[in-house]
Amino acid sequence: MQFANTQDWLQWILFFVLIAIFQFYANKLQVWKWMNDINNALLKLERYLNDASASFIEEASKYNKDRGAIEETLKKIKGYFLIEPVSLDPSGILRRLEHLLDELRESLDAHLTRLLPGIGVHRRADMRCLVEGIIILDQIYRVVRHYYILGKKTQNLIYIAQIQMQLPEILRIAKAYWSSGEAFRRGTPVGDSIGPLVALKLIGNSEVQELAYGTVGAEIEVEGRKVMVIKANGPGGEVGKPGEAIKRVIESRSGAIHRIIMIDAALKLEGELSAEIAEGVGAAIGDPGPEKWKIEDVAARYGIPLDSIVIKEDLTDAITIMKPEIAKAADEVVKRIKEAIVERTRPGDYVVVAGIGNSVGVGNREEI
Amino acid sequence: MSQRIGQQATNVWIWTILISMAAAVSLLLIWSGAREMATHGRADTISIIQFTIGVVSLVLVVKAIMDISRMREELSKEKVLGPIVTVVQCLDCNTKMERTFKDGEYVGKLTGENCRNCGSSKVIVKLIYTKTSRSE
Numbered sequence: 012m013q014f015a016n017t018q019d020w021l022q023w024i025l026f027f028v029l030i031a032i033f034q035f036y037a038n039k040l041q042v043w044k045w046m047n048d049i050n051n052a053l054l055k056l057e058r059y060l061n062d063a064s065a066s067f068i069e070e071a072s073k074y075n076k077d078r079g080a081i082e083e084t085l086k087k088i089k090g091y092f093l094i095e096p097v098s099l100d101p102s103g104i105l106r107r108l109e110h111l112l113d114e115l116r117e118s119l120d121a122h123l124t125r126l127l128p129g130i131g132v133h134r135r136a137d138m139r140c141l142v143e144g145i146i147i148l149d150q151i152y153r154v155v156r157h158y159y160i161l162g163k164k165t166q167n168l169i170y171i172a173q174i175q176m177q178l179p180e181i182l183r184i185a186k187a188y189w190s191s192g193e194a195f196r197r198g199t200p201v202g203d204s205i206g207p208l209v210a211l212k213l214i215g216n217s218e219v220q221e222l223a224y225g226t227v228g229a230e231i232e233v234e235g236r237k238v239m240v241i242k243a244n245g246p247g248g249e250v251g252k253p254g255e256a257i258k259r260v261i262e263s264r265s266g267a268i269h270r271i272i273m274i275d276a277a278l279k280l281e282g283e284l285s286a287e288i289a290e291g292v293g294a295a296i297g298d299p300g301p302e303k304w305k306i307e308d309v310a311a312r313y314g315i316p317l318d319s320i321v322i323k324e325d326l327t328d329a330i331t332i333m334k335p336e337i338a339k340a341a342d343e344v345v346k347r348i349k350e351a352i353v354e355r356t357r358p359g360d361y362v363v364v365a366g367i368g369n370s371v372g373v374g375n376r377e378e379i
Numbered sequence: 380m381s382q383r384i385g386q387q388a389t390n391v392w393i394w395t396i397l398i399s400m401a402a403a404v405s406l407l408l409i410w411s412g413a414r415e416m417a418t419h420g421r422a423d424t425i426s427i428i429q430f431t432i433g434v435v436s437l438v439l440v441v442k443a444i445m446d447i448s449r450m451r452e453e454l455s456k457e458k459v460l461g462p463i464v465t466v467v468q469c470l471d472c473n474t475k476m477e478r479t480f481k482d483g484e485y486v487g488k489l490t491g492e493n494c495r496n497c498g499s500s501k502v503i504v505k506l507i508y509t510k511t512s513r514s515e
Contacts, residue, residue, distance in 0.1 A: 246485030338508040374487030
Protein backbone atom coordinates (compact mmCIF):
# COMPACT_ATOMS: atom_id res chain seq x y z
CA MET A 12 0.00 0.00 0.00
CA GLN A 13 1.49 3.37 -0.99
CA PHE A 14 0.50 6.90 -0.03
CA ALA A 15 0.62 9.08 -3.09
CA ASN A 16 -0.11 12.42 -1.49
CA THR A 17 -0.99 14.36 1.71
CA GLN A 18 -4.73 13.71 1.25
CA ASP A 19 -4.18 9.95 1.66
CA TRP A 20 -2.26 10.56 4.92
CA LEU A 21 -5.00 12.82 6.23
CA GLN A 22 -7.64 10.25 5.42
CA TRP A 23 -5.73 7.55 7.29
CA ILE A 24 -5.21 9.81 10.31
CA LEU A 25 -8.94 10.66 10.33
CA PHE A 26 -9.74 6.96 10.10
CA PHE A 27 -7.56 6.09 13.13
CA VAL A 28 -8.83 9.06 15.14
CA LEU A 29 -12.41 7.84 14.56
CA ILE A 30 -11.41 4.32 15.63
CA ALA A 31 -9.79 5.76 18.80
CA ILE A 32 -12.87 7.84 19.63
CA PHE A 33 -15.17 4.83 19.28
CA GLN A 34 -12.72 2.72 21.33
CA PHE A 35 -12.94 5.04 24.34
CA TYR A 36 -16.37 6.66 24.00
CA ALA A 37 -18.54 3.84 22.61
CA ASN A 38 -19.93 3.11 26.09
CA LYS A 39 -20.72 6.77 26.67
CA LEU A 40 -22.58 6.95 23.38
CA GLN A 41 -24.45 3.75 24.23
CA VAL A 42 -25.43 5.14 27.67
CA TRP A 43 -26.59 8.38 26.04
CA LYS A 44 -28.77 6.45 23.59
CA TRP A 45 -30.25 4.24 26.37
CA MET A 46 -30.96 7.21 28.65
CA ASN A 47 -32.72 8.85 25.73
CA ASP A 48 -34.86 5.71 25.27
CA ILE A 49 -35.76 5.64 28.98
CA ASN A 50 -36.59 9.35 28.92
CA ASN A 51 -38.99 8.81 26.01
CA ALA A 52 -40.57 5.83 27.77
CA LEU A 53 -41.01 7.88 30.94
CA LEU A 54 -42.84 10.57 28.99
CA LYS A 55 -45.12 7.93 27.57
CA LEU A 56 -45.74 6.36 31.01
CA GLU A 57 -46.49 9.78 32.48
CA ARG A 58 -48.99 10.40 29.70
CA TYR A 59 -50.69 7.03 30.37
CA LEU A 60 -50.88 7.81 34.09
CA ASN A 61 -52.24 11.34 33.62
CA ASP A 62 -54.74 10.16 31.04
CA ALA A 63 -56.01 7.34 33.29
CA SER A 64 -56.26 9.75 36.26
CA ALA A 65 -58.16 12.30 34.16
CA SER A 66 -60.54 9.55 33.05
CA PHE A 67 -61.21 8.58 36.69
CA ILE A 68 -61.74 12.21 37.73
CA GLU A 69 -64.16 12.77 34.85
CA GLU A 70 -66.18 9.69 35.76
CA ALA A 71 -66.12 10.44 39.50
CA SER A 72 -67.35 13.98 38.81
CA LYS A 73 -70.71 12.45 37.85
CA TYR A 74 -71.20 11.43 41.50
CA ASN A 75 -69.36 14.22 43.31
CA LYS A 76 -69.12 17.81 42.11
CA ASP A 77 -66.19 18.58 44.41
CA ARG A 78 -63.31 18.09 41.96
CA GLY A 79 -60.75 19.05 44.59
CA ALA A 80 -61.89 16.25 46.89
CA ILE A 81 -61.71 13.73 44.02
CA GLU A 82 -58.17 14.80 43.12
CA GLU A 83 -57.12 14.69 46.77
CA THR A 84 -58.54 11.18 47.29
CA LEU A 85 -57.01 9.93 44.05
CA LYS A 86 -53.63 11.29 45.12
CA LYS A 87 -53.99 9.41 48.39
CA ILE A 88 -55.12 6.15 46.74
CA LYS A 89 -52.45 6.24 44.02
CA GLY A 90 -49.71 5.31 46.45
CA TYR A 91 -51.69 2.40 47.93
CA PHE A 92 -49.65 -0.74 48.52
CA LEU A 93 -49.96 -4.22 49.92
CA ILE A 94 -47.17 -5.70 52.01
CA GLU A 95 -47.12 -9.39 51.20
CA PRO A 96 -47.22 -11.74 54.18
CA VAL A 97 -43.93 -13.05 55.54
CA SER A 98 -42.95 -16.27 53.78
CA LEU A 99 -40.16 -17.37 56.15
CA ASP A 100 -42.90 -19.22 58.01
CA PRO A 101 -45.07 -20.50 55.15
CA SER A 102 -47.68 -22.00 57.46
CA GLY A 103 -51.02 -20.30 56.86
CA ILE A 104 -49.56 -17.87 54.32
CA LEU A 105 -52.57 -18.14 51.99
CA ARG A 106 -55.00 -17.39 54.82
CA ARG A 107 -52.93 -14.35 55.74
CA LEU A 108 -52.70 -13.24 52.09
CA GLU A 109 -56.46 -13.60 51.67
CA HIS A 110 -57.00 -11.47 54.78
CA LEU A 111 -54.73 -8.73 53.39
CA LEU A 112 -56.37 -8.82 49.95
CA ASP A 113 -59.80 -8.49 51.60
CA GLU A 114 -58.52 -5.57 53.64
CA LEU A 115 -57.14 -3.86 50.53
CA ARG A 116 -60.41 -4.25 48.65
CA GLU A 117 -62.49 -3.08 51.60
CA SER A 118 -60.23 -0.11 52.14
CA LEU A 119 -60.52 1.00 48.49
CA ASP A 120 -64.29 0.47 48.63
CA ALA A 121 -64.51 2.60 51.78
CA HIS A 122 -62.59 5.44 50.07
CA LEU A 123 -64.83 5.25 47.01
CA THR A 124 -68.05 5.08 49.05
CA ARG A 125 -67.01 8.20 50.98
CA LEU A 126 -65.94 10.00 47.82
CA LEU A 127 -68.85 8.99 45.59
CA PRO A 128 -72.04 9.07 47.65
CA GLY A 129 -74.97 7.31 46.06
CA ILE A 130 -72.87 5.12 43.78
CA GLY A 131 -74.26 1.62 43.39
CA VAL A 132 -72.34 -1.55 44.28
CA HIS A 133 -71.70 -2.44 40.63
CA ARG A 134 -70.49 1.01 39.57
CA ARG A 135 -68.29 1.15 42.66
CA ALA A 136 -66.71 -2.15 41.61
CA ASP A 137 -66.04 -0.64 38.14
CA MET A 138 -64.48 2.43 39.75
CA ARG A 139 -62.35 0.20 41.99
CA CYS A 140 -61.00 -1.59 38.90
CA LEU A 141 -60.28 1.81 37.34
CA VAL A 142 -58.38 2.90 40.45
CA GLU A 143 -56.46 -0.39 40.59
CA GLY A 144 -55.27 0.24 37.03
CA ILE A 145 -54.09 3.73 38.05
CA ILE A 146 -52.24 2.29 41.07
CA ILE A 147 -50.40 -0.15 38.78
CA LEU A 148 -49.55 2.59 36.25
CA ASP A 149 -48.29 4.82 39.04
CA GLN A 150 -46.12 2.03 40.43
CA ILE A 151 -44.62 1.28 36.98
CA TYR A 152 -43.92 4.98 36.41
CA ARG A 153 -42.22 5.36 39.80
CA VAL A 154 -39.97 2.32 39.30
CA VAL A 155 -38.83 3.38 35.81
CA ARG A 156 -38.22 6.94 37.03
CA HIS A 157 -36.20 5.55 39.96
CA TYR A 158 -33.83 3.68 37.66
CA TYR A 159 -33.64 6.63 35.25
CA ILE A 160 -32.55 9.02 37.98
CA LEU A 161 -30.26 6.42 39.58
CA GLY A 162 -28.64 5.77 36.20
CA LYS A 163 -28.23 9.48 35.57
CA LYS A 164 -26.65 10.02 38.99
CA THR A 165 -24.28 7.08 38.92
CA GLN A 166 -23.79 6.64 35.13
CA ASN A 167 -23.87 2.94 36.02
CA LEU A 168 -24.28 0.92 32.83
CA ILE A 169 -26.02 -1.96 34.67
CA TYR A 170 -28.83 0.17 36.12
CA ILE A 171 -29.44 1.82 32.78
CA ALA A 172 -29.13 -1.34 30.67
CA GLN A 173 -31.49 -3.47 32.77
CA ILE A 174 -34.34 -0.95 32.58
CA GLN A 175 -33.71 -0.08 28.91
CA MET A 176 -33.79 -3.75 27.88
CA GLN A 177 -37.09 -4.31 29.69
CA LEU A 178 -38.73 -1.18 28.24
CA PRO A 179 -40.71 -2.90 25.44
CA GLU A 180 -42.33 -5.28 27.95
CA ILE A 181 -42.88 -2.53 30.54
CA LEU A 182 -44.53 -0.30 27.94
CA ARG A 183 -46.69 -3.16 26.68
CA ILE A 184 -47.99 -3.83 30.20
CA ALA A 185 -48.50 -0.11 30.91
CA LYS A 186 -50.36 0.37 27.64
CA ALA A 187 -52.63 -2.56 28.48
CA TYR A 188 -53.58 -1.05 31.86
CA TRP A 189 -54.02 2.38 30.31
CA SER A 190 -56.35 0.96 27.64
CA SER A 191 -58.32 -1.01 30.25
CA GLY A 192 -59.63 2.24 31.77
CA GLU A 193 -62.10 2.74 28.93
CA ALA A 194 -63.77 -0.63 29.59
CA PHE A 195 -64.26 -0.03 33.32
CA ARG A 196 -65.30 3.58 32.79
CA ARG A 197 -68.06 2.54 30.39
CA GLY A 198 -68.83 -0.79 32.06
CA THR A 199 -68.29 -3.02 29.03
CA PRO A 200 -67.06 -6.62 29.19
CA VAL A 201 -63.30 -7.18 28.94
CA GLY A 202 -61.49 -10.25 27.55
CA ASP A 203 -61.27 -11.69 31.06
CA SER A 204 -65.08 -11.58 31.28
CA ILE A 205 -65.32 -14.60 28.98
CA GLY A 206 -65.69 -16.96 32.01
CA PRO A 207 -68.67 -15.06 33.48
CA LEU A 208 -70.11 -14.63 29.95
CA VAL A 209 -70.10 -18.40 29.41
CA ALA A 210 -71.64 -18.87 32.87
CA LEU A 211 -74.41 -16.38 32.01
CA LYS A 212 -75.15 -18.25 28.77
CA LEU A 213 -75.55 -21.45 30.79
CA ILE A 214 -77.65 -19.79 33.52
CA GLY A 215 -80.08 -18.22 31.04
CA ASN A 216 -83.01 -16.84 33.03
CA SER A 217 -82.64 -19.14 36.07
CA GLU A 218 -82.72 -17.51 39.49
CA VAL A 219 -79.32 -16.86 41.08
CA GLN A 220 -78.30 -16.82 44.73
CA GLU A 221 -75.29 -15.33 46.49
CA LEU A 222 -72.83 -18.06 47.41
CA ALA A 223 -69.86 -16.08 48.74
CA TYR A 224 -68.61 -12.49 48.69
CA GLY A 225 -69.20 -11.09 45.17
CA THR A 226 -70.07 -14.52 43.81
CA VAL A 227 -73.41 -15.88 42.67
CA GLY A 228 -74.64 -19.23 41.41
CA ALA A 229 -77.68 -20.82 39.79
CA GLU A 230 -78.74 -24.43 39.56
CA ILE A 231 -79.64 -25.61 36.08
CA GLU A 232 -80.20 -28.99 34.44
CA VAL A 233 -78.21 -30.47 31.56
CA GLU A 234 -79.35 -33.82 30.13
CA GLY A 235 -80.56 -35.10 33.51
CA ARG A 236 -77.55 -33.80 35.50
CA LYS A 237 -77.87 -30.99 38.04
CA VAL A 238 -75.33 -28.27 37.39
CA MET A 239 -74.43 -25.44 39.77
CA VAL A 240 -73.12 -22.60 37.60
CA ILE A 241 -70.99 -20.08 39.47
CA LYS A 242 -69.85 -16.60 38.40
CA ALA A 243 -68.77 -13.28 39.87
CA ASN A 244 -71.59 -10.92 40.78
CA GLY A 245 -72.19 -8.69 37.75
CA PRO A 246 -72.49 -6.41 35.94
CA GLY A 247 -69.88 -4.57 38.03
CA GLY A 248 -66.14 -5.12 37.78
CA GLU A 249 -66.08 -7.89 40.35
CA VAL A 250 -64.08 -11.13 40.42
CA GLY A 251 -65.64 -12.38 43.65
CA LYS A 252 -64.46 -15.39 45.60
CA PRO A 253 -65.15 -18.37 43.34
CA GLY A 254 -62.90 -20.64 45.42
CA GLU A 255 -64.94 -19.95 48.55
CA ALA A 256 -68.18 -20.45 46.61
CA ILE A 257 -67.06 -23.81 45.16
CA LYS A 258 -65.87 -24.91 48.60
CA ARG A 259 -69.23 -23.99 50.19
CA VAL A 260 -71.22 -25.80 47.49
CA ILE A 261 -69.12 -28.95 47.84
CA GLU A 262 -69.17 -28.92 51.64
CA SER A 263 -72.91 -28.29 51.72
CA ARG A 264 -73.34 -31.53 49.77
CA SER A 265 -70.72 -33.36 51.89
CA GLY A 266 -68.54 -33.81 48.83
CA ALA A 267 -71.28 -35.40 46.68
CA ILE A 268 -70.10 -33.61 43.54
CA HIS A 269 -69.11 -35.66 40.52
CA ARG A 270 -67.09 -33.14 38.54
CA ILE A 271 -65.90 -29.55 38.62
CA ILE A 272 -65.45 -27.70 35.31
CA MET A 273 -63.72 -24.34 35.34
CA ILE A 274 -63.68 -21.79 32.53
CA ASP A 275 -61.24 -18.92 32.43
CA ALA A 276 -59.21 -16.72 30.12
CA ALA A 277 -55.57 -17.83 29.96
CA LEU A 278 -52.56 -15.86 28.80
CA LYS A 279 -51.57 -17.06 25.35
CA LEU A 280 -48.05 -17.60 24.16
CA GLU A 281 -46.81 -15.50 21.26
CA GLY A 282 -47.74 -17.29 18.04
CA GLU A 283 -50.91 -18.80 19.49
CA LEU A 284 -54.20 -17.56 18.12
CA SER A 285 -56.32 -15.22 20.20
CA ALA A 286 -59.57 -16.86 21.39
CA GLU A 287 -58.15 -20.36 20.85
CA ILE A 288 -59.91 -22.81 23.16
CA ALA A 289 -57.91 -25.43 25.06
CA GLU A 290 -58.95 -28.09 27.55
CA GLY A 291 -57.01 -29.57 30.43
CA VAL A 292 -56.96 -30.59 34.05
CA GLY A 293 -56.56 -28.39 37.13
CA ALA A 294 -57.94 -25.20 38.61
CA ALA A 295 -58.13 -22.57 35.88
CA ILE A 296 -57.97 -19.40 37.91
CA GLY A 297 -55.43 -16.60 37.92
CA ASP A 298 -55.86 -15.24 41.44
CA PRO A 299 -52.87 -14.52 43.71
CA GLY A 300 -53.34 -17.90 45.40
CA PRO A 301 -56.06 -18.17 48.06
CA GLU A 302 -58.98 -19.02 45.75
CA LYS A 303 -57.00 -21.50 43.67
CA TRP A 304 -55.78 -23.20 46.83
CA LYS A 305 -59.33 -23.58 48.19
CA ILE A 306 -60.51 -25.25 44.96
CA GLU A 307 -57.55 -27.62 44.76
CA ASP A 308 -57.82 -28.44 48.46
CA VAL A 309 -61.53 -29.23 48.47
CA ALA A 310 -61.33 -31.16 45.16
CA ALA A 311 -58.42 -33.25 46.46
CA ARG A 312 -60.11 -33.81 49.84
CA TYR A 313 -63.23 -35.27 48.25
CA GLY A 314 -61.51 -36.79 45.20
CA ILE A 315 -63.52 -34.73 42.71
CA PRO A 316 -62.21 -34.59 39.10
CA LEU A 317 -61.26 -31.03 38.14
CA ASP A 318 -61.46 -30.09 34.44
CA SER A 319 -60.64 -26.77 32.83
CA ILE A 320 -61.46 -25.02 29.61
CA VAL A 321 -59.41 -21.93 28.83
CA ILE A 322 -59.72 -19.26 26.17
CA LYS A 323 -56.32 -17.96 25.10
CA GLU A 324 -55.73 -14.20 25.08
CA ASP A 325 -52.84 -11.84 25.65
CA LEU A 326 -52.71 -9.39 28.55
CA THR A 327 -54.05 -6.48 26.50
CA ASP A 328 -57.01 -8.55 25.28
CA ALA A 329 -57.72 -9.76 28.81
CA ILE A 330 -58.13 -6.33 30.39
CA THR A 331 -59.46 -4.23 27.51
CA ILE A 332 -62.89 -4.17 25.87
CA MET A 333 -63.78 -7.65 24.63
CA LYS A 334 -62.68 -8.42 21.09
CA PRO A 335 -65.19 -9.99 18.65
CA GLU A 336 -63.30 -13.28 18.29
CA ILE A 337 -63.29 -13.76 22.08
CA ALA A 338 -66.98 -12.86 22.43
CA LYS A 339 -67.88 -15.30 19.68
CA ALA A 340 -65.86 -18.12 21.32
CA ALA A 341 -68.39 -18.21 24.18
CA ASP A 342 -70.90 -20.32 22.22
CA GLU A 343 -68.24 -22.90 21.37
CA VAL A 344 -67.19 -23.09 25.04
CA VAL A 345 -70.82 -23.63 26.12
CA LYS A 346 -71.04 -26.48 23.58
CA ARG A 347 -67.86 -28.07 24.93
CA ILE A 348 -69.06 -27.82 28.54
CA LYS A 349 -72.31 -29.58 27.66
CA GLU A 350 -70.37 -32.28 25.78
CA ALA A 351 -68.03 -32.73 28.75
CA ILE A 352 -70.97 -33.04 31.15
CA VAL A 353 -72.72 -35.63 28.98
CA GLU A 354 -69.56 -37.64 28.24
CA ARG A 355 -67.95 -37.58 31.68
CA THR A 356 -70.90 -37.79 34.07
CA ARG A 357 -74.06 -39.86 34.38
CA PRO A 358 -77.70 -38.73 34.65
CA GLY A 359 -78.47 -37.77 38.24
CA ASP A 360 -74.90 -36.60 38.93
CA TYR A 361 -74.15 -33.15 40.35
CA VAL A 362 -71.63 -30.94 38.54
CA VAL A 363 -70.13 -27.57 39.41
CA VAL A 364 -69.29 -25.22 36.51
CA ALA A 365 -67.40 -22.04 37.43
CA GLY A 366 -66.95 -19.17 34.98
CA ILE A 367 -63.92 -17.40 36.40
CA GLY A 368 -63.02 -13.79 35.62
CA ASN A 369 -64.08 -10.19 35.92
CA SER A 370 -67.83 -9.79 35.55
CA VAL A 371 -67.74 -6.22 34.25
CA GLY A 372 -70.54 -5.70 31.74
CA VAL A 373 -71.97 -9.18 32.30
CA GLY A 374 -75.18 -9.53 34.28
CA ASN A 375 -76.04 -12.52 36.48
CA ARG A 376 -78.95 -13.79 34.41
CA GLU A 377 -80.99 -12.96 31.35
CA GLU A 378 -83.58 -10.52 32.69
CA ILE A 379 -86.80 -12.05 31.38
CA MET B 380 -42.45 16.80 33.00
CA SER B 381 -41.86 20.06 31.11
CA GLN B 382 -38.13 19.60 31.74
CA ARG B 383 -38.26 16.18 30.08
CA ILE B 384 -40.38 17.44 27.18
CA GLY B 385 -37.74 20.14 26.66
CA GLN B 386 -35.06 17.49 26.77
CA GLN B 387 -37.01 15.40 24.23
CA ALA B 388 -37.27 18.40 21.90
CA THR B 389 -33.51 18.96 22.23
CA ASN B 390 -32.95 15.26 21.48
CA VAL B 391 -35.06 15.51 18.32
CA TRP B 392 -32.87 18.39 17.15
CA ILE B 393 -29.66 16.53 18.03
CA TRP B 394 -30.91 13.43 16.16
CA THR B 395 -31.89 15.51 13.12
CA ILE B 396 -28.48 17.21 13.01
CA LEU B 397 -26.61 13.92 13.55
CA ILE B 398 -28.60 12.09 10.87
CA SER B 399 -28.12 14.95 8.40
CA MET B 400 -24.38 15.03 9.12
CA ALA B 401 -24.10 11.26 8.80
CA ALA B 402 -25.99 11.34 5.49
CA ALA B 403 -23.75 14.14 4.18
CA VAL B 404 -20.54 12.34 5.23
CA SER B 405 -21.81 9.05 3.71
CA LEU B 406 -22.57 10.71 0.37
CA LEU B 407 -19.20 12.49 0.44
CA LEU B 408 -17.36 9.20 1.09
CA ILE B 409 -19.24 7.43 -1.70
CA TRP B 410 -18.57 10.29 -4.10
CA SER B 411 -14.89 10.53 -3.09
CA GLY B 412 -14.32 6.76 -3.37
CA ALA B 413 -16.07 6.57 -6.72
CA ARG B 414 -14.12 9.58 -8.06
CA GLU B 415 -10.77 8.05 -6.99
CA MET B 416 -11.63 4.79 -8.72
CA ALA B 417 -12.72 6.61 -11.89
CA THR B 418 -9.60 8.85 -11.91
CA HIS B 419 -7.08 6.01 -11.48
CA GLY B 420 -9.04 3.53 -13.50
CA ARG B 421 -8.56 0.92 -10.72
CA ALA B 422 -9.83 0.26 -7.19
CA ASP B 423 -7.10 1.01 -4.60
CA THR B 424 -7.45 0.24 -0.86
CA ILE B 425 -8.37 3.77 0.24
CA SER B 426 -11.10 4.25 -2.35
CA ILE B 427 -12.61 0.84 -1.57
CA ILE B 428 -12.64 1.68 2.19
CA GLN B 429 -14.18 5.08 1.48
CA PHE B 430 -16.83 3.66 -0.80
CA THR B 431 -17.71 0.79 1.59
CA ILE B 432 -17.92 3.00 4.69
CA GLY B 433 -20.05 5.45 2.71
CA VAL B 434 -22.53 2.78 1.59
CA VAL B 435 -22.76 1.20 5.06
CA SER B 436 -23.30 4.61 6.70
CA LEU B 437 -25.98 5.50 4.18
CA VAL B 438 -27.81 2.23 4.87
CA LEU B 439 -27.65 2.97 8.63
CA VAL B 440 -28.97 6.48 8.06
CA VAL B 441 -31.91 5.17 6.01
CA LYS B 442 -32.64 2.56 8.73
CA ALA B 443 -32.56 5.23 11.47
CA ILE B 444 -35.00 7.41 9.50
CA MET B 445 -37.32 4.41 8.95
CA ASP B 446 -37.19 3.49 12.68
CA ILE B 447 -38.07 7.02 13.73
CA SER B 448 -40.96 7.33 11.28
CA ARG B 449 -42.30 3.90 12.35
CA MET B 450 -42.14 4.99 16.01
CA ARG B 451 -44.07 8.17 15.24
CA GLU B 452 -46.66 6.18 13.28
CA GLU B 453 -47.14 3.78 16.23
CA LEU B 454 -47.66 6.71 18.60
CA SER B 455 -50.29 8.26 16.38
CA LYS B 456 -52.13 4.91 16.07
CA GLU B 457 -52.25 4.45 19.84
CA LYS B 458 -55.41 6.44 20.49
CA VAL B 459 -57.50 4.70 17.86
CA LEU B 460 -60.27 2.66 19.46
CA GLY B 461 -62.81 0.76 17.43
CA PRO B 462 -66.53 1.35 17.94
CA ILE B 463 -68.21 -0.65 20.71
CA VAL B 464 -71.19 -2.65 19.50
CA THR B 465 -74.08 -4.32 21.27
CA VAL B 466 -75.71 -7.42 19.85
CA VAL B 467 -79.33 -7.65 20.94
CA GLN B 468 -81.62 -10.62 20.38
CA CYS B 469 -85.36 -11.02 20.45
CA LEU B 470 -86.22 -14.06 22.55
CA ASP B 471 -89.50 -14.62 20.69
CA CYS B 472 -88.35 -14.68 17.05
CA ASN B 473 -84.56 -14.99 17.69
CA THR B 474 -83.81 -12.01 15.45
CA LYS B 475 -80.36 -10.64 16.17
CA MET B 476 -79.41 -7.02 15.64
CA GLU B 477 -76.13 -5.19 15.99
CA ARG B 478 -76.05 -1.52 17.03
CA THR B 479 -73.86 1.02 18.83
CA PHE B 480 -73.31 0.40 22.54
CA LYS B 481 -75.24 2.64 24.96
CA ASP B 482 -73.83 3.49 28.40
CA GLY B 483 -75.39 1.41 31.17
CA GLU B 484 -75.90 -1.68 29.01
CA TYR B 485 -74.64 -5.10 30.04
CA VAL B 486 -74.97 -8.63 28.76
CA GLY B 487 -78.26 -10.15 29.88
CA LYS B 488 -80.03 -6.80 30.27
CA LEU B 489 -83.60 -6.41 29.06
CA THR B 490 -83.23 -3.45 26.74
CA GLY B 491 -86.81 -2.19 26.85
CA GLU B 492 -86.78 -1.92 23.05
CA ASN B 493 -89.26 -3.60 20.78
CA CYS B 494 -88.13 -6.17 18.23
CA ARG B 495 -88.03 -4.70 14.72
CA ASN B 496 -89.19 -8.00 13.29
CA CYS B 497 -92.06 -9.15 15.55
CA GLY B 498 -92.57 -6.20 17.88
CA SER B 499 -91.92 -8.28 21.01
CA SER B 500 -90.51 -6.49 24.06
CA LYS B 501 -88.36 -9.47 25.03
CA VAL B 502 -85.16 -8.05 23.56
CA ILE B 503 -82.03 -8.67 25.58
CA VAL B 504 -78.34 -7.82 25.20
CA LYS B 505 -76.49 -10.93 24.03
CA LEU B 506 -72.97 -9.60 23.46
CA ILE B 507 -70.94 -6.41 23.80
CA TYR B 508 -67.58 -6.07 22.08
CA THR B 509 -65.33 -3.68 20.22
CA LYS B 510 -65.13 -3.90 16.45
CA THR B 511 -61.34 -3.75 16.53
CA SER B 512 -59.96 -7.27 16.49
CA ARG B 513 -56.43 -8.20 17.56
CA SER B 514 -55.26 -8.68 14.01
CA GLU B 515 -55.92 -5.00 13.34
